[in-house]
Amino acid sequence: xxxxxxxxxxxxxxxxxxxxxxxVQDMDHENMFWYRQDPGLGLRLIYFSYDVKxxxxxxxxxxxxxxxxxxxxxxxxxESASTNQTSMYLCASSPIQINQPQHFGDxxxxxxx
Amino acid sequence: xxxxxxxxxxxSIQEGENATMNCSYKTSINNLQWYRxxxxxxxxxxxxxxxxxxxxxxxxxxxxxxxxxxxxSLLITASRAADTASYFCATEDxxxxxxxxxxxxxxVLP
Numbered sequence: 001x002x003x004x005x006x007x008x009x010x011x012x013x014x015x016x017x018x019x020x021x022x023x024v025q026d027m028d029h030e031n032m033f034w035y036r037q038d039p040g041l042g043l044r045l046i047y048f049s050y051d052v053k054x055x056x057x058x059x060x061x062x063x064x065x066x067x068x069x070x071x072x073x074x075x076x077x078x079e080s081a082s083t084n085q086t087s088m089y090l091c092a093s094s095p096i097q098i099n100q101p102q103h104f105g106d107x108x109x110x111x112x113x
Numbered sequence: 114x115x116x117x118x119x120x121x122x123x124x125s126i127q128e129g130e131n132a133t134m135n136c137s138y139k140t141s142i143n144n145l146q147w148y149r150x151x152x153x154x155x156x157x158x159x160x161x162x163x164x165x166x167x168x169x170x171x172x173x174x175x176x177x178x179x180x181x182x183x184x185x186s187l188l189i190t191a192s193r194a195a196d197t198a199s200y201f202c203a204t205e206d207x208x209x210x211x212x213x214x215x216x217x218x219x220x221v222l223p
Contacts, residue, residue, distance in 0.1 A: 004155070031209075042201065042215035043156075090155055098209060099144050099163060104155035 003027075006091050006105035014113055019078040021108050023091030029103070030096040032074035034058075034066060037088040037107070049074055050096070081112045119202055119217040127222050132189040134217040136202030137182075143207045145178055145185050150199045150216070159187075159200075192221045 007022035025032065031050050035043040035058075045058030047066040055066050063085060067075040074093075078085055088109050092102040120135045136145065144163045148156040162169045162178045162185065169176045175188040189196055199216040 033211075035213075040215055043213040045211070092156075098205075098207075099161065101146055101148075101158035101161055102156075102203075102211065103158070104148075106155045107153070109153075 004091055004093055004103050004105040006089075006108050008108050009106060010109050010111075012111045012113060013078075013081050015081060015083060017078075017081050017112075019081050019110070019112075021076040021078075021089055021091075021110070023074045023076070023105055024072050025074075025093040025103070026072065027093065027095075027103070028071065029093035030071070031094045031102075032068065033092040033094075033102065034064075034074065034076045035090045035092065036060070036085075037090055043090065046076065083112050086110060086112045119200070119214045121217060122215070123218045123220070125220040125222065126192060128192060128194055130192055132192050132196070132219055132221070134187045134200050134202075134219070136185045136187070136214055138185075138202075138204045138212075139183065141206065142180075142204045143209075144205050145176075146203045146205065147174075147176060147185075147187050148201045148203060148213075150201065152198070156201060189219075192219075194221050194223045197221045 004025045013019050033048040034046045044060050049055045049068040065077045088107050090107045091105045094102045118137050146161045147159045150156045160171050160176050162176050173190045178185045199218050201216045203213045
């Protein structure tokens, strides 16, 4: 089975801090995604990557950056955390072929105080 | 961008009853997928239906797709308390762009 592992289930940080969320997948998937999930809004795509060192902006990239130095790892960075970035963050991966599902990690619930 | 919208937002039924959730979208798609999310966890893929398919089954799940109406439905038969979760539809277009809807919260009462 595909396993997508997010480094923390819960994280509490302070306003202005630089925050790193890590995600690792073990199925050699080309595509990796970062979403945030807020009540009533569903999942919103922040960034995605289809190859090492490649990244594409999603629908809400402002305030975030990403890093993909290795195929299995995709990091989300909050450059200067703000309270409106308090949310559930979900990482997902999928193979390059079409008609394939995304595989999700268990999420990181991030609170910015 | 295209948007999947689930209906209803919340659904409460008794164990043993059937649960039906609907999804509408706006633009052309390559496939539509349904996911389940237990409270505080990530999403788990349930079923994928391609744009040239009309119906698909997996165990107690039945998914239909009507591309002329740009809508899909997920039917869970003989529901169990363990089916309590949020259910999301997601559309994938030909550019491999995914869009998730806001989800339906299903509560199955014992």
